[in-house]
Amino acid sequence: MRTQGEELITVSGLSAGYGTVPVIRSVDFTVHTGEIFAVVGGNGAGKTTLLSTISGLLHPTSGSVRLAGTDITGWSPERIVAHGLVHIPEGRRLFTGLTVAEHLRLGLWNVPNRRKVERERTDRVVDLFPVLGERMDAYAEVLSGGEQQMLAIGQALMREPRVLLLDEPSIGLAPVIIQRVFAVVDRLREQNLTVILVEQRVNQALALADRGLVMRHGRIEVVGTAAELAEDPVLRAAYLGAAVAGEQRNKE
Numbered sequence: 669m670r671t672q673g674e675e676l677i678t679v680s681g682l683s684a685g686y687g688t689v690p691v692i693r694s695v696d697f698t699v700h701t702g703e704i705f706a707v708v709g710g711n712g713a714g715k716t717t718l719l720s721t722i723s724g725l726l727h728p729t730s731g732s733v734r735l736a737g738t739d740i741t742g743w744s745p746e747r748i749v750a751h752g753l754v755h756i757p758e759g760r761r762l763f764t765g766l767t768v769a770e771h772l773r774l775g776l777w778n779v780p781n782r783r784k785v786e787r788e789r790t791d792r793v794v795d796l797f798p799v800l801g802e803r804m805d806a807y808a809e810v811l812s813g814g815e816q817q818m819l820a821i822g823q824a825l826m827r828e829p830r831v832l833l834l835d836e837p838s839i840g841l842a843p844v845i846i847q848r849v850f851a852v853v854d855r856l857r858e859q860n861l862t863v864i865l866v867e868q869r870v871n872q873a874l875a876l877a878d879r880g881l882v883m884r885h886g887r888i889e890v891v892g893t894a895a896e897l898a899e900d901p902v903l904r905a906a907y908l909g910a911a912v913a914g915e916q917r918n919k920e
């Protein structure tokens with residue numbers, strides 16, 4: 669077990685929704701520096717809503733979010749990005765008509781001395797995702813799904829964020845590509861980056877994560893280490909059923 673870093677994100681009593689419809693209710697948890705923190709739960713549990721509220725896309729109806737001790741509740745998404753928290757939404761949201769190189773450069777938006785740091789940071793991203801280095805002049809729309817996901821992560825890394833919110837990076841990807849993307853997320857912890865990972869692939873998410881939580885109907889059901897979550901009977905029954913059955917079959 670890795671030693672725990674300092675408390676980096678503190679979510680307290682956070683509630684938010686759309687219009688008058690509440691979605692997440694009284695959510696409390698903390699994430700430490702360098703952790704990969706998994707957020708799992710069924711469809712519509714409120715995982716994306718939670719990420720959007722942390723990154724400032726949605727305003728909470730109550731509660732607070734602190735980032736490295738600073739209360740960022742109610743800040744604009746741009747200000748939160750500048751403070752080191754970058755949200756990669758589900759579906760990657762890349763620009764058709766912009767190349768890989770242009771997307772990476774765009775990742776430096778508003779970064780001081782961006783011309784000076786561009787080369788070095790691009791090299792670091794290419795070191796993590798060599799395929800992007802081979803496709804610098806390709807337009808985003810001609811990339812495969814896996815390459816698009818790598819570009820979305822690479823673009824976020826150009827800012828050298830402290831925290832990455834990653835929403836369903838595996839969606840629509842072949843298993844072998846998912847493994848590659850997850851392997852990179854695993855390498856990010858060596859750089860002391862903190863990641864909050866929303867994932868439907870609960871087994872893989874928990875294999876990667878240090879800690880995490882399970883959401884149900886907008887509330888936290890369990891929060892703990894990845895090992896504790898994997899052993900949780902409710903989680904096993906609800907989300908790991910196939911894996912448990914598979915293990916059983918293998919024993920027989």
Ligand SMILES: Nc1ncnc2c1ncn2[C@@H]1O[C@H](COP(=O)(O)OP(=O)(O)OP(=O)(O)O)[C@@H](O)[C@H]1O
Pocket residue numbers: 686691709710711712713714715716717718
């Ligand atoms: N823009 C929106 N306007 C109104 N309701 C929304 C909006 N986005 C999500 N919801 C509702 O909020 C609830 C939680 O959705 P959310 O996307 O946060 O869940 P989720 O756990 O991320 O689910 P999924 O894994 O299916 O993406 C759902 O009932 C959903 O219909």
